[in-house]
């Protein structure tokens with residue numbers, strides 16, 4: 001598969017060759033990161049932190065308007081052409097292929113792919129509609145496969161051109177990929193499956209200079225996934241009766257906070273520490289790294 005080796009690639013390779021000689025370098029200086037699911041709470045946090053640490057960022061999401069707004073904020077803060085937005089539905093292979101093409105056209109290279117797309121449909125196995133189960137599987141599990149399929153092809157080509165330059169595929173998984181989740185089987189199943197994909201991709205893609213790892217955060221209560229008043233997990237779990245005795249959204253939140261040994265939800269900074277670890281570590285692949293405040297111990 002061919003793709004253009006344009007000026008931004010030359011610049012970005014030159015930039016990393018010079019890494020040791022420049023004064024202040026960010027942790028991903030000169031790298032190009034494709035963040036899929038970038039309009040979400042965690043995806044936005046990752047995209048902005050990558051930009052702060054010197055990367056150029058492609059923000060891909062089905063919610064294009066939000067991705068574009070975040071890209072504009074990044075460009076205003078860190079200078080022009082640091083971020084672009086691309087619309088993609090990860091369940092549509094043609095759109096995924098097109099996303100990868102546009103990403104390469106924009107910045108000439110992809111060093112890091114983060115898959116941060118994910119949805120939850122909570123509820124009892126005895127009640128769950130098949131459509132809900134299939135939708136969760138399609139977005140959380142199959143979408144990850146499709147994105148890796150098309151990004152890995154480009155990365156394999158890149159490896160031939162710059163064999164000493166490592167690349168990273170990182171799945172934002174969940175603590176529910178390490179431990180079952182009460183009345184949340186579709187989500188946990190898709191996340192457990194994601195670990196299987198991560199380990200298998202890691203074995204195969206080493207020959208292409210690609211490390212593949214999963215980050216397994218605990219609950220990030222402040223993002224829309226939990227806190228959206230209509231579709232958020234607090235309201236969904238309240239309605240599904242997942243927390244016995246809970247009468248309000250705040251009861252659900254307190255219940256989940258009390259289950260964390262460190263007494264709080266996960267923050268973007270906690271997730272970024274794990275992401276930079278897998279990027280900087282040159283002797284590890286195929287791992288699923290918990291970031292759970294001690295809630296899940298391996």
Ligand SMILES: NC(=O)c1ccc[n+]([C@@H]2O[C@H](COP(=O)([O-])OP(=O)(O)OC[C@H]3O[C@@H](n4cnc5c(N)ncnc54)[C@H](O)[C@@H]3O)[C@@H](O)[C@H]2O)c1
Pocket residue numbers: 037038039040041042043060061062063088089090091115116117118119139172173174175216217218219220221223224225226
């Ligand atoms: N928020 C948490 O507490 C938490 C904890 C552990 C793991 N995670 C995982 O982290 C990831 C990000 O979670 P978040 O909190 O940012 O969720 P979020 O709901 O805020 O963001 C998810 C993003 O995925 C996008 N998306 C949904 N379907 C899509 C599709 N078909 N194609 C393209 N984009 C699509 C949405 O538009 C949204 O921007 C998910 O995989 C989630 O399972 C979240």
